[in-house]
Amino acid sequence: MGWYHTVKQKLTTKRDASRTSSQPAATGSSASHSLPALPASPRNYAAVSSTDSDAAHYEMKDNTIIIVLGASGDLAKKKTFPALFALFRQGFLPTDVKICGYARTKMDAANFHSRAVSYIKNPGEDPAVTASIQKFKDILTYVDGSYDDGAAFVVLNTHLEEIESKYTSKDNEADGIEKNRLFYFALPPSVFVPVAKNLKENCYVKGAGVNRVIVEKPFGKDLDSARQLLSSLKEYWTEDETFRIDHYLGKEMVKNLLVLRFANVAFSSGWDKNHISNVQITFKEPFGTEGRGGYFDSFGIIRDVLQNHLLQVLSILTMERPVSFSAEDIRDEKVKVLRSIPPITQEDTLLGQYVGANGKPGYLEDDTVPRGSVCPTFAATTLWIHNPRWEGVPFILKAGKALNEAKVEVRVQFKDVTQGIFKDITRNELVIRIQPSEAVYLKVNTKTPGLQTRAMATEMDLTYNRRFSNAKIPEAYETLILDALLGDHSNFVRHDELDVAWKIFTPILHWIDGQSGTAPKPVPYAYGSRGPPELNAFVERFGFQRTTSGYEWPVTSLAASDRAVPGRG
Numbered sequence: 201m202g203w204y205h206t207v208k209q210k211l212t213t214k215r216d217a218s219r220t221s222s223q224p225a226a227t228g229s230s231a232s233h234s235l236p237a238l239p240a241s242p243r244n245y246a247a248v249s250s251t252d253s254d255a256a257h258y259e260m261k262d263n264t265i266i267i268v269l270g271a272s273g274d275l276a277k278k279k280t281f282p283a284l285f286a287l288f289r290q291g292f293l294p295t296d297v298k299i300c301g302y303a304r305t306k307m308d309a310a311n312f313h314s315r316a317v318s319y320i321k322n323p324g325e326d327p328a329v330t331a332s333i334q335k336f337k338d339i340l341t342y343v344d345g346s347y348d349d350g351a352a353f354v355v356l357n358t359h360l361e362e363i364e365s366k367y368t369s370k371d372n373e374a375d376g377i378e379k380n381r382l383f384y385f386a387l388p389p390s391v392f393v394p395v396a397k398n399l400k401e402n403c404y405v406k407g408a409g410v411n412r413v414i415v416e417k418p419f420g421k422d423l424d425s426a427r428q429l430l431s432s433l434k435e436y437w438t439e440d441e442t443f444r445i446d447h448y449l450g451k452e453m454v455k456n457l458l459v460l461r462f463a464n465v466a467f468s469s470g471w472d473k474n475h476i477s478n479v480q481i482t483f484k485e486p487f488g489t490e491g492r493g494g495y496f497d498s499f500g501i502i503r504d505v506l507q508n509h510l511l512q513v514l515s516i517l518t519m520e521r522p523v524s525f526s527a528e529d530i531r532d533e534k535v536k537v538l539r540s541i542p543p544i545t546q547e548d549t550l551l552g553q554y555v556g557a558n559g560k561p562g563y564l565e566d567d568t569v570p571r572g573s574v575c576p577t578f579a580a581t582t583l584w585i586h587n588p589r590w591e592g593v594p595f596i597l598k599a600g601k602a603l604n605e606a607k608v609e610v611r612v613q614f615k616d617v618t619q620g621i622f623k624d625i626t627r628n629e630l631v632i633r634i635q636p637s638e639a640v641y642l643k644v645n646t647k648t649p650g651l652q653t654r655a656m657a658t659e660m661d662l663t664y665n666r667r668f669s670n671a672k673i674p675e676a677y678e679t680l681i682l683d684a685l686l687g688d689h690s691n692f693v694r695h696d697e698l699d700v701a702w703k704i705f706t707p708i709l710h711w712i713d714g715q716s717g718t719a720p721k722p723v724p725y726a727y728g729s730r731g732p733p734e735l736n737a738f739v740e741r742f743g744f745q746r747t748t749s750g751y752e753w754p755v756t757s758l759a760a761s762d763r764a765v766p767g768r769g
């Protein structure tokens with residue numbers, strides 16, 4: 201992260217000096233943009249680390265083409281192109297970058313352009329944004345072709361070479377003109393391997409420059425299939441060239457975990473089994489599968505959310521302090537802590553499936569879901585970390601579809617204060633709200649203001665939209681694509697991380713899949729509820745105590761009894 205300062209400085213300086221075409225200036229004035237401009241001076245960034253030695257490895261390469269494979273699909277339309285546009289608009293793409301879509305669908309340029317920009321937000325039709333969208337279209341091209349036919353990739357390569365034949369800038373005089381290609385797989389896993397093979401054989405630049413691939417989950421369905429997939433991909437692309445996305449690693453508050461934990465002695469000194477009673481990492485979505493049941497049913501909520509997103513959050517929350525912010529130092533620590541977690545047990549798991557309620561259909565009423573499916577749409581499961589820091593602390597991961605709210609948060613509940621001078625006092629609890637409305641708040645006890653000497657529960661509150669009122673929180677995909685362009689693997693999943701993640705979850709998944717006999721039947725819960733009715737007993741079993749002290753957020757008005765003068769009724 202120390203490099204952050206340096207990279208921004210490099211980008212800023214470079215753009216000013218060498219921008220030649222369509223991309224807006226990184227230092228552009230906010231007057232002409234509705235998105236906030238970048239700070240004019242790199243001094244506005246505090247370097248997180250004092251060692252910036254990693255900066256040498258992270259470099260934005262000119263002469264880059266970003267190739268989006270699966271460009272006609274949902275992921276590309278909803279996430280990849282809007283993220284690329286946001287980076288483009290802020291001047292964070294390489295100078296003279298070109299973006300090439302590739303998919304089976306036949307589309308002319310106009311069709312492709314309108315699809316690629318269809319999810320870019322421009323409320324109120326801001327003319328500056330409209331102009332940027334037009335410039336963005338100018339750098340987009342499209343090639344159609346199949347995923348398993350080598351000849352189609354030869355055509356793609358010819359198109360890329362044509363773009364590259366116009367390059368003039370030399371990043372490296374000794375090696376000649378660099379040609380850099382970043383291949384983004386917005387594709388179903390069934391074509392990962394043929395596409396990886398065809399790209400390597402037909403579209404890989406062999407001279408000066410770098411070739412990189414960004415791959416999206418799912419990375420297999422269990423330990424064996426993941427290993428198989430990984431080794432097939434490794435036949436063509438090295439670990440260094442591969443960027444495996446878990447988009448939760450690009451979320452602002454997930455990235456903030458490292459800073460919150462390691463840049464605050466106040467937190468790090470109590471971050472262990474002696475001070476923490478239990479931790480919950482919660483993912484809640486207020487909608488069901490709604491027509492996407494076919495895909496979901498063959499995965500289930502554990503593969504969809506827990507095994508990847510929530511486990512990634514857990515690993516950053518519990519790992520030891522890395523020696524540096526370099527990708528390998530961070531990922532080494534993540535792998536170490538994950539290796540201390542034994543496979544999840546059936547006794548520590550609660551499974552649920554939503555049923556129709558409040559006018560909303562149940563999971564089994566979704567036409568795309570197989571009849572009688574026992575696929576869990578909710579799971580709560582407790583993980584244990586066998587190391588000196590965390591022995592005995594339960595980490596509850598819970599996730600569900602069709603729940604009462606949209607919320608992803610980490611809830612660290614501290615142990616009870618020693619009784620004696622205090623009786624029935626509430627516990628400290630640190631809540632890190634990942635989304636929506638990013639926030640960090642710490643529940644603390646304070647003296648009730650006034651003449652009484654009595655403790656009451658309240659919170660120290662860092663609500664982002666109030667504290668950082670003009671900050672633009674980037675989308676996860678913006679951050680991650682920028683990292684891949686820079687060659688920074690810190691926020692991507694390493695192969696051994698994936699392996700150990702599957703080791704933790706594979707036995708429970710095989711049980712749920714019915715591989716060891718009959719598949720367990722999930723507990724029904726109503727659409728729009730908090731989950732199965734058994735949930736409260738489940739979390740209480742692992743020590744969670746709900747705060748019901750009656751304080752209000754954001755402003756607590758004291759009750760008349762709290763305002764009374766002691767001894768006067």
Ligand SMILES: NC(=O)C1=CN([C@@H]2O[C@H](COP(=O)(O)OP(=O)(O)OC[C@H]3O[C@@H](n4cnc5c(N)ncnc54)[C@H](OP(=O)(O)O)[C@@H]3O)[C@@H](O)[C@H]2O)C=CC1
Pocket residue numbers: 480482611631637638639640641659661662663664730736746747752753
């Ligand atoms: N910046 C901000 O936006 C801030 C907002 N607040 C707000 O203040 C309020 C109180 O905060 P907080 O105490 O953290 O949040 P909640 O009261 O929402 O949740 C506290 C815990 O209790 C569980 N819970 C919720 N409802 C029930 C129930 N009926 N029975 C049993 N358990 C339940 C929740 O689990 P589960 O999630 O699984 O349902 C969660 O683990 C919230 O509305 C919060 O959003 C507070 C501080 C800052």
Ligand SMILES: O=C1O[C@H](COP(=O)(O)O)[C@@H](O)[C@H](O)[C@H]1O
Pocket residue numbers: 447485504505608
């Ligand atoms: O990977 C997935 O994540 C989304 C939730 O992502 P978010 O950024 O909106 O929190 C989830 O809806 C989807 O089922 C899952 O595959």
